[in-house]
Amino acid sequence: MSQQTPTLFLLDGSSWLYRAFHALPPLTNAQGQPTGAVFGMGNMLRKLLASESPEHIAVIFDPRGKTFRHELDANYKANRPPVPPDLSDQFEPIREMVDGLGLPILQIDGVEADDVIGTLARQAEAAGWNTVIVTGDKDMAQVVSDQTVLYDTMKDRRMDPAGVVEKFGVGPERIIDLLALMGDSSDNIPGIPKVGPKTAAKWLNAHGDLDSIIANAEAIGGKVGESLREHLDLLPKSRELATIRCDVELPLRFDQLKRGPSQPEVLRELYARMDFHRWLAELNDAEAPAEATPEAPAEPEQTHYHTVLTREALDALVERLQAADLICLDTETDALDAITGGLVGLSFAVEPGEAWYVPVAHDYMGAPEQLDRDEVLDALRPVLEAEHPPKVGQHLKYDINVLAHHGLQLAGVDFDTMLESYVLDPTAGRHDMDSMAERLLGLKTTSFSDIAGKGKKQLSFNQIDLEQATPYAAEDADITLRLHQTLWGRLAEQASQRKVFETLEIPLLRVLARMERRGVLIDAGHLQTITNEMAETMRQLEQSAYEAAEGEFNLNSPAQLKDILFERLGLPVKRKTPKGQPSTAEDVLSELAAEHPLPQMILDWRGLAKLRSTYTERLPERINPITGRVHTSYHQAVAATGRLSSSEPNLQNIPIRSQEGRRIREAFIAPPNHRLVAIDYSQIELRLMAHFSGDRSMITAFVDGRDIHRNTAAEVWGMALDAVTDEQRRAAKAINFGLIYGISAFGLARNLGIGRDEAQSHMNAFFDRYPGVRDYMDQCKTTAAEQGYVETLAGRRLYLPDIKARNQQARQYAERTAINAPLQGTAADLIKQAMIDIDQWLTDEHPDVRMIMQVHDELVFEIPEDRAEEMAQALARRMEAVGQGLAVPLVAEFGIGNNWDQAHG
Incomplete structure (x- = not known):
């Protein structure tokens, strides 16, 4: 486009506000009113105005009610769900802001809006103007011409005819x-069944x-x-519905759409509200530029990315880093495993728009000479091993371990963008850099697959050419x-969430990095024995299944x-499956097992196959040849409640109660002259229910040290504690845990194998005996509906966008959550607090004791055998101490053994 030609900017306001x-978490103001759409659209508007400085511009919204397309087809857009109330409540503030x-x-x-935009674009085109249509709507591609382009600000991408x-x-x-041809399910445009965009394009290119x-x-x-011929009658209406009208009558011409002066008083009142x-x-602030947005800093006009190949350039970089207020760093390696991966290069940034890449191990043919890796690390050591300047990174735990593997101990780890996003709202979307860049900055970043x-x-x-590696890494x-x-x-600005970030997540990041580097010792020979045993059991199950099925078949x-x-x-x-076929999912087979022996055989066979492929065969392959240990990866930014997860191996998924699970735990062993100590919180979520609900009966039971399941059985069945049978205790346990997870009478009946009426009677008796629990549950739902989120004791928030959903199933799930x-979140926060405290205590006073695993509510330690009992007791007391201030005591129970199963048992 010529810079001298006038340009009209047309913003698809309806597309933008959705x-x-x-794109953002369900933000609210102090009065609980939703503000996220206003904030998000304001960010995008301010960014556009700052970067483009448009003179001719308009924001176009869809009308309320039906349009002329509904006259063509009464089912037009009939499939679309109603506008969420939290969004419709923001329509008026958005108009105020615009x-x-x-x-x-x-x-x-x-x-x-599409038809208004199309009409204005054609008017402008006829007058020789250029038009930029700001939208993400694919339908608008039909309006593109040599003078009219589409601009997707979220992806920072403009689409001209060649782009279409x-x-x-x-x-x-x-x-x-x-x-x-392809139709549009969101608009209820029928199209031809089985015809997608590729088939439609192929036909059009072939036939014209x-x-x-x-x-x-x-x-x-x-x-x-065949589908085309069967549905030919749909095409005329589909074409008419898909056509954007470019000749509608409008109250203004394109050249009358001019940006006027802003109204500070209107904005001031809106922003305050x-x-x-x-x-x-x-x-x-009279001196602040009007387009500055602290929450979304303006993009630099240009980027300057440098490759550091000489000692002079490295010294200059070190000097720049030492003078910085904050250092952002990232490492590049030749493998995904942080413990064994070789360092290929490091990248740094201290202000937006400029970054440096220091390659140390690119070894492709023709690669330029690079600085020695040890020389680079020694030069960087004074600044990277210092607490100041503070450091920031994305998933910085990985970089900590990469650098530690090469002898550098990163210090000053104060910030991590993955954790910042996660703490702000764990359900907002993915927390990887590429996703956040697109969601929060409107930028499409280079992916690794783009260059590799x-x-x-x-x-x-290490095989990537530096001409590509530098822009990517920088x-x-x-x-x-x-x-x-x-x-x-x-x-x-969020005091409670900032506290969670600063006192839990960032300190824990360093603790987890150390635990990952330590790893755990694995007995590979024992796992091979288990693999062989499982193979034989699976073979026997196959034969039994063939007999039950009256013939051989593939159990997979x-x-x-x-x-x-x-x-x-x-x-x-x-x-049935979504495709209408009978389901053979696990829960279906469990239900069918009561009617025939084959489904249970399949379940048993599947369970063994999964354990074998996931653990007994895989774990020996994960043994690090240098350390001789398995190093799991812990994930902080996955579970919405704050619980940790792990992978390679996934420690959380090893069955706790099955014989096979116990056999696998036997393979996690203590080194010579050491013991494994496993300590876990007893019934922590029920104890927290007592605290949160303030129920006097439940609090008294825990304070007096009673068995809470036996106590519940006595309360529900109206009997003395010593008269409760083991079967009644098991039923009470199902009631206790079921109700805190929001189970229904139907679900409880299924779990206990009783009638629904009897299950409902048990639930009623439970709430009669523990009335504070019912009040707590009701209050949780009310509070969540009012403010859109719930909080842990530490202030961690979990947003619940479906808490007011019109869909009953979605709303009920949000209420249970x-x-x-x-x-769950408070339990997760407490064990994190315990891990941070224990790690510091062991580092300072007992460096020969090592915390090596965290699974659910359990911590596992390696302790010299002559001190195992003494340290186990001391560690359990420290775990209990984080519960000070609760209405009931935390209880941490420990076990000691030569392997994890012995210690866990």
């Missing part, structure tokens, strides 16, 4: 035909246009051709720094199993 609503920024608004009764062809396979003039496809329908083969404190401060390829031919980073540091500036601005084949269960054996279909999340 994207803003779903007005306050001086931008014209168009909303035409009976006419969709690249994305859709056809030019703008054929987009309507493409849409008619939709009319030619219709005329030659008999010549198109295959099932998709919305609790947008930084924007408000900006308005009140995919699959078996994918290159490792971008990682640059974007991470920008993400930190955005996220920290928000986190710093759902299709064959389906035929045997429901056709040959005639078992009832309990549930509102009850249980504070319990």
Whole structure:
């Protein structure tokens, strides 16, 4: 486009506000009013105004109610769910903000925003103007021309006619035909069943246009051709519904859409009402530029990425780092395993837009000479091993371990963008850098596969040419720094969440890094024995299954199993898959096991196959050849409640009660002259229920040291404690844990194998005896509905966007989460607090005692055998001490053994 030609910016306001609503956590102001869509759209508007400085601009919204397309087809957009109340409540504040920024608004009764935009674009084009349509809507591609482009600000991508062809396979003039063929489920445009975008584009390129496809329908083969011929009558209406009208009557011409002066008083009142404190401060600061947005710092006009190949350049970089207020760093390695991966290079950023990459091990043919890795680390050591300047990174635990593997102990680890995003809202979306850059900065970053390829031919980073490696690695540091500036601005304003970040997640990051480096000793020979035993048991199960099925079949084949269960054996279909086939999922087989022996055999066989492939065969492969130990990876930013998870291996998924699970735990062994000590919290979630609910009966039971399950049985069945049978205790345990997870009478009846009425009677008796628990549950749901989230004792928030959902199933799930999340989350916070305290105590006073694993509510230690009993008691007391202030005592129970099973038992 020529810079001298006038340009009209047309913003698809309806598309933008939906994207803003779903891109951010469900923010609210102090009065509990939703503000996330206003904030998100405000960020995008301010960024656009700052970067483009448009003179001619308008924001176009869809009308309320039906449009002329509903007259063409009463089912048009009938599949769309109603507008979420939390979004509709923000429509008016969004209009206030657009007005306050001086931008014209168009909303035409009976006419969709697309048609208004199309009409204005064609008017401008006829007058020789250029038009930028700001939208993410694929339908608008039909309006693209040499003078009109689409601009997706979330991906920072502009689409001209060539871009339309690249994305859709056809030019703008054929987009309507493409849409008619493929249909659009969100708009309820029927299209041709089985025809997707690739097939539609192929047909259009082969035949020219939709009319030619219709005329030659008999010549198109295959099932998709049959589908075309069967539904030809749908195409005229589909084409009409997909066509954007470019000739609607409008109250204003394109050249009358001018950006006016902003209205500071309107914005000031709105920002104050919305609790947008930084924007408000900006308005009140005469020297601050109007477009500055602390929550989303303006992008630098250019990026400067440097490759450091000389000692002089390295010394200059070190000097720059030492003078910085904050250092963002990232490492590149030749393998994903931080414990064994070789360091290939390091990247740094100290201000947005500029970054450095220091390569040390690129060894492809023709690679330039690079600085020696040890020389680089020695030069960087004084600044990286110092507490100041503070450091920030994305998933910095990985970099800590990479550097530790090469003899450098990173210090000053104060920030981590992955954890900042996670603490702000664990359910907001993915917390990886690429996803956050797109969601929060509107930037599409370079992925590793873009430069390294995919699959078996994918290159490792040391094989990447520096001309590609430097922009990729430097971008990682640059974007991470920008993400930190955005996220920290928000986190710093949330006192409770900032406390969770600073006192739990960041200190724990360092603890987990040390635990990962320590690893655990594995007895590979024992695992081979278990593998052989499982193989024999699986063979026996196969033979039994063949006999039960009256013939051989592949136990791994759902299709064959389906035929045997429901056709040959005639078992009832309990549930169907989304494709309408009888389900053979685990819960279905469990239900069918009561009617025939084969389903249980399949379950047993599947369970052994999973344990064998996941643990007994895989664990020996995970033994590090240097350390002789297995090093699991702990994940802080996965579970919404704050619980840790792990992978390679996943320690949480080893069965606790099964014989096979216990055998696998036997393979986790203590080194010579040491013992494993396993300590876990007893019934921590029930204890927390007593604290949160304030129920006097439950609190008294725990304070008096009673068995809570036996106590509940006595309460529910109205008997003395010593009269409770083991069966009644087991039932009471199911009631206790079921109710804190929000189980229904139907679910409890199924778990206990009793009638629904009897289960409901047990529930009623439970709540009669523990009335505070019922009150707590009701209060949780009320509070969650009022503020949109629940909190742990430490202040960790879990947002519940479905708490007011009209869909009953979604709302009820959110209500159950509102009850249980504070319990699970507080339990997670407490064990994290214990890990931080214990790690510091052991480092300072008992360095020969090592914390090596965390699983659910359990910590596992390696302790010299002559001190195992003494230290186990001391560690258990420290774990209990983090519960000071609770209404009931925490109890930590320990076991000691030569392997994990002995210690855990």
